[in-house]
Amino acid sequence: MNARLAAALDYRARSWAPLPLDPSGNKQPHFAALECVHGSSSWTPLAARPASDPEIRAWFEHDPSANVGIICGQASRGLVVADFDRPVSAGELQHPPTVIAEAKRGPHIYFQAPGRVDTTETAWGELRGEGSYVVAPPSRRVGT
Numbered sequence: 001m002n003a004r005l006a007a008a009l010d011y012r013a014r015s016w017a018p019l020p021l022d023p024s025g026n027k028q029p030h031f032a033a034l035e036c037v038h039g040s041s042s043w044t045p046l047a048a049r050p051a052s053d054p055e056i057r058a059w060f061e062h063d064p065s066a067n068v069g070i071i072c073g074q075a076s077r078g079l080v081v082a083d084f085d086r087p088v089s090a091g092e093l094q095h096p097p098t099v100i101a102e103a104k105r106g107p108h109i110y111f112q113a114p115g116r117v118d119t120t121e122t123a124w125g126e127l128r129g130e131g132s133y134v135v136a137p138p139s140r141r142v143g144t
Contacts, residue, residue: 003138005060008068009053011136017050017075019043019133020059021067025141029133030066033059043133047075067139073117073130080117081134082109085125101134104141108134 008018020030031041037058038045050071051059059066072079084106099110106125117129128134135141 002060002064004066004068005057005064007136007138008056008059011068011070012050012053012056015077016079017046017071018056018136019046019069019071020063021069021135021139023063023065023067023140025067025139027069027135029069030059030063033062033066036062043071047071047073047131050075068136069133069139070136071133072119072128073132078113078115078117080111080113081128082107082111082124083126083128083134084108101137103135 008020011018020033022028022030029041029043034043035041037051037055070076070079070081072081083103086106088106093109095109095111101108101110113129117127119129119132120127126132
């Protein structure tokens, strides 16, 4: 099975809302896959009703090279991602055990919030919540 498809299905099993991303690594939604499977190129309906396993499989049938993202906020049961814009050493951060994904500029640290958290810019990067998404492993990045 395609590794990105397997990851998207795993994210769905965690109650996170996956999102097909353009295979070029440009961080944009895969508008053609969304249009083909959902009848619209907009990803915002997936924040209200996350994709089903058959819909996720259909994204990758449309384009097996698609990358995968995760919609933040209530679509993913309150998922909030601290998106650092610089490398961070393990000793710099104190946080409970959680999922950490290495991104191009710095780590993405995943948390579940008990309530709504809006996306906020900070000195260290962004706290990504409602109305945003993150590129998720094992997506290919630009330049790699």
